[in-house]
Amino acid sequence: MTASSSALNPPRQSAATASPDDIFAAAQSLRWEVGRDFHQELMEAIYTDAARIADRVVTRPEQKPRFDLDRTIDRLVTSRLWGFPIMIGLFTLVFWITISGANVPSGLLNDLLIGLIHPWLKGLAAAAGLPWWLDGLLIDGIYLATAWVVAVMLPPMAIFFPLFTLLEDFGYLPRLAFNLDALFKRSGAHGKQALSMMMGFGCNAAGVIATRIIDSPRERLIAILTNNFALCNGRWPTQILIASIFIGALVPSYLAGIVSALAVVGIAVLGVLLTFLVSAFLSRTWLRGEVSTFSLELPPYRPPRIWQTIYTSLIDRTIYVLWRAIVFAAPAGAVIWLVANVTVGGAPLAVHIVRLLDPVGVLIGLNGVILLAYVIAIPANEIVIPTVLMLTVLMTGTQGAGAGVMFELESQADTLALLQAGGWTLLTGVNLMLFSLLHNPCSTTIFTIYKETGSRKWAAVSALLPLTIGFIVTFFVAQVWRLAAGV
């Protein structure tokens, strides 16, 4: 730092006679002599000193053998040849374990909470002589919505999150971000977005929280705003049901399974493509001036601590997300029951709203029932289909579980028959699949985005952006479809 020596020379006026203003003026003129980047040089010098001191006093245990093993694993998982197959294999395995492992506990919980406890509560209420509306609001509305969310949401999350955390703990996930960074860089995003996106396939709220690992402000906002394009666990059942009853039915029965599975995967892939497209759009428009840096630490591998991981991921992620979902599901259950039971002018409120929404719904190839279901089932995507079925029964006057009581049908043929009675066509099915991918995130996620960004504006953007894309896409699909079909 030769430049600073001139600054240390005695001031041009003696200290005894100088007024503060003179000192400021002298300091100001000396600024021109100390060199332009003296702030930078000072900072660099401090860092260098700190590093030298640390080198002298910190002793490190010898870690040579572990280190070589780490390098060997690194060479393998980041190699051109094996990097991507290993990644695809691992994640197929994780998803397969999640889906197949969640079926049984989900069924059990469903039998217990909805099949057993719900009728028992109804019986209890009848014995206690509760008025019908209180019984309906509390048990058919609030209890049922909450129980539904728990039964459908809890098992996959309790499996997916610990598996994901194990991979994280082992040290594989940073390598995944490393491998995929080139892909994300093109859309102005960070490689770590791959991780929050994967987490989003489990739950978007958890995915939004997972963006905390991205330390660059711009890339983090991009990851938060696009997380909804990862098809979450709550939407897979809707996709699978609609794909099997509408798209699987188009082909011979021996092909039905594979074709409907391909349709669902197609929707998920569309979501991934949109993630990149929207990321690129955001980084080139609204988020252009945000500060952006990159660094990615590749920590050493270590054997996963299995019990600790399961415990922390259950507490941190699963219980947290579930609790928030319940908090939002309970009032929504009340709203769902109320719109079906409060009558205005002889018809339930829901019927009036559906008729109001129908023109818009039909224009974009859906219908009023679906739009209303997406409005009142905003707390959780899991209860969209039960709400749709309940509302369809209400509109068509066929036999269901009762006004305001959500239900699902055992057989797919019965579901199809009910929906067709409600005026559904193949186009409705396809557009519902698209709309299920492209609509606002659930209220839990929106609230989480608000918490994470601390900004109402970004929470609003995260809700309206996918919704707008959803309306545009379904609108164009519907019009082109109708033109092609000559309807």
Added chain:
Amino acid sequence: MPDPLLSLLLALFIAALLAGLFWPQWGLYHRLQRQRRQDDRVLREDALKHLHRAQRYGRRPTLQSLAGDLQISLNRAAHLLEEMAQLGLVGVGNGDLALTPAGAAAALHIIRAHRLWELYLAEHTGFEETEWHGRAEQLEHAMAPDDLEALALQLGNPTHDPHGDPIPDAAGQYVAHGGQPLTTLAPGERGQIVHLEDEPEVVYAQLAALGLHPGQRVEVIERSAGRVRFWANGDEHVLAPLLALNISVQPLPEPAAAPAPIVGERLSDLRPGEWGEVTAISRACRGSDRRRLLDLGVLPGARVQAAFASPGGDPTAYLIRDTLIALRRDQAGMISVVKSQ
């Protein structure tokens, strides 16, 4: 059900309408905004800058040069000058346009605002360096003196903007960068870049694309009427003399006395397995980017190994202070190293 063809056409019409209104650059909304920027105050301030620049470089400002610089008609320029003369900012001494002392002070205020904003954009935002000048042109207007001082304080009362231009202090004092055009160096001579001219944007974009920044050292290899060939930033560059004029340098002592070779390597040049010792981080790496590298321990004297590249070739993992850190190629390109065993 509405007629699909009709709704489709209607939707396309609405889309075209929205595009016409909000498309970047030529959309109606942006045009109107640009127009609003042309209001009298902005024009006046731009005129002050034009006159100051002309005086500084010893050129004679004219009505024509003013109209050309501000992209307004001659009539409007004449009207503008009349107005400024009434405000006591411009005087017409012996037939030439000249700033009055009040005009000169106002001009320095606006130049200070411009350069402080350029530095702010460089240090605290993610905008590309080619955008700094244009954005500062918009931000510099309507800055109250107090706001300007707050900005200066936030930036640590800097003396130079990212292009090497001196920032006048609150009293309007500054020391010129004192460089000479690169074209004045003879082959074999070395210099340090002190200033890059940021106007016009097309020219500056070419200099920025070469990765040139104030603080870098250059060595001229060949100089002819058609081109200037020189070493800088670890690469050999060729520029037309007209472009090279926009680079100002301060001559350095003879090569023998220079401590380190200019022909250095960058971290991004290391092949997997190779070690290097960091010599410097480029001045182009600023703000949070630079702090991040320092946090990670990328400091002059640190030994770094290129460990392995990702399947796509970018980013690459580097071993820094016993930790594997992945850096992208453009970041690693900002770090100068000397290869070691």
